Amino acid sequence: MGRIHLSPPDVGETEREALLRAFDSNWITPLGPEVDAFEAEICGFTGAHAAAALVSGTAALHLALILAEVGPGDEVWVSDLTFVAPVNAARYVGAELRFIDSEWATWNMDPDLLANELVSAAAADRLPKAVIAVDLYGQCAQLDRIAALCDQYGVCLIEDAAEALGATWQGRSAGTFGRYGAYSFNGNKIMTTGGGGMLVGPAEDMERARYLAAQARKPVLHYEHDEIGYNYRLSNLLAGLGRAQLGRLPAIVDRCHEINGEYRSALGSIEGIDFMPWDGRGRPSGWLTVMTVDTDALASAATPESICAHLAKQEIEARPAWKPMHAQKAFAGVPTIGGAVADQIFQTGVCLPSGSGLSETDQARVIASTLEALDPRSG
Numbered sequence: 492m493g494r495i496h497l498s499p500p501d502v503g504e505t506e507r508e509a510l511l512r513a514f515d516s517n518w519i520t521p522l523g524p525e526v527d528a529f530e531a532e533i534c535g536f537t538g539a540h541a542a543a544a545l546v547s548g549t550a551a552l553h554l555a556l557i558l559a560e561v562g563p564g565d566e567v568w569v570s571d572l573t574f575v576a577p578v579n580a581a582r583y584v585g586a587e588l589r590f591i592d593s594e595w596a597t598w599n600m601d602p603d604l605l606a607n608e609l610v611s612a613a614a615a616d617r618l619p620k621a622v623i624a625v626d627l628y629g630q631c632a633q634l635d636r637i638a639a640l641c642d643q644y645g646v647c648l649i650e651d652a653a654e655a656l657g658a659t660w661q662g663r664s665a666g667t668f669g670r671y672g673a674y675s676f677n678g679n680k681i682m683t684t685g686g687g688g689m690l691v692g693p694a695e696d697m698e699r700a701r702y703l704a705a706q707a708r709k710p711v712l713h714y715e716h717d718e719i720g721y722n723y724r725l726s727n728l729l730a731g732l733g734r735a736q737l738g739r740l741p742a743i744v745d746r747c748h749e750i751n752g753e754y755r756s757a758l759g760s761i762e763g764i765d766f767m768p769w770d771g772r773g774r775p776s777g778w779l780t781v782m783t784v785d786t787d788a789l790a791s792a793a794t795p796e797s798i799c800a801h802l803a804k805q806e807i808e809a810r811p812a813w814k815p816m817h818a819q820k821a822f823a824g825v826p827t828i829g830g831a832v833a834d835q836i837f838q839t840g841v842c843l844p845s846g847s848g849l850s851e852t853d854q855a856r857v858i859a860s861t862l863e864a865l866d867p868r869s870g
């Protein structure tokens with residue numbers, strides 16, 4: 492019995508061929524025809540105006556903040572419940588942070604808390620330079636409301652759609668609601684290039700992003716630099732791999748939905764067990780299925796930790812939900828608006844193996860093992 496991972500890459504012959512195609516045709520050219528095509532295809536898929544293929548989602552967030560001209564002392568407000576990358580990126584540019592708690596409907600940034608905080612900030616003349624709204628576990632935040640609020644106050648909205656490529660909100664693609672959107676192609680994301688990311692936004696800004704990502708080198712023969720740049724461009728080989736993955740993304744998303752549905756039907760009727768709500772106004776990418784455990788309502792003494800431990804013993808990877816940013820030592824003292832919802836999600840959430848390559852047999856193994864962990868008669 493092999494180990495079952497949380498979200499392993501789902502790659503096969505199509506990806507292998509794409510990689511070899513890029514290798515055979517473009518290895519010796521410094522140009523990136525696969526990169527150009529990958530950017531165009533991401534725009535075609537999401538409806539974004541323009542794109543810049545980069546080495547990671549974190550690099551995309553970093554460049555978005557630079558394009559938004561966020562600098563030392565400026566405030567950036569970020570979802571409290573998130574993977575750390577957007578918060579780190581805000582620190583790279585010297586920004587002051589403020590965390591906004593989740594709401595229950597989507598588990599993402601609470602638009603009401605954001606609205607209230609914007610009112611106070613406007614009155615005190617301390618509006619943020621940017622808001623980074625994260626689409627958690629593949630589900631979009633209430634982006635129509637968040638985008639309207641940011642517009643109203645003239646604040647740059649950056650959408651961190653690293654976990655949500657393939658998702659929509661009110662029919663529109665994740666990543667396209669703010670001025671900038673960031674995607675990740677890390678090995679554990681819904682589609683992968685091994686490592687990579689993409690920034691999307693207005694055409695002139697993406698041109699500048701590509702320039703900054705290539706050491707800010709001026710288009711002249713000698714090496715001319717007027718400002719600081721970064722080495723953030725995605726390699727042509729990996730872009731080839733990304734194109735193959737993107738072609739399969741609709742099928743990958745559908746498979747993730749099947750997996751989610753199977754978990755819900757097998758475990759959802761147990762007293763005390765529930766799942767991350769999927770808000771009907773959007774369609775999540777289904778990147779990870781997150782189960783919630785209400786220990787007071789359970790018939791057994793199981794806890795999220797005991798369930799993860801039981802699964803680990805059977806070579807199944809399961810993890811708690813993201814630990815909120817306000818509870819991280821690295822960000823101690825950062826002002827946080829709310830925080831109780833994020834805390835509760837962290838205390839109750841269990842991410843189950845959800846990779847699109849998960850076989851029915853392997854999912855049955857995960858379910859059986861979870862049922863054992865929940866059985867009042869066991870341990």
Ligand SMILES: *Cc1c(COP(=O)(O)O)cnc(C)c1O
Nearest residue numbers: 547548549574576653675676677
């Ligand atoms: C994975 C992730 C990122 C960062 O992407 P990398 O490609 O790993 O740098 C950013 N934000 C969120 C919410 C993520 O989950």
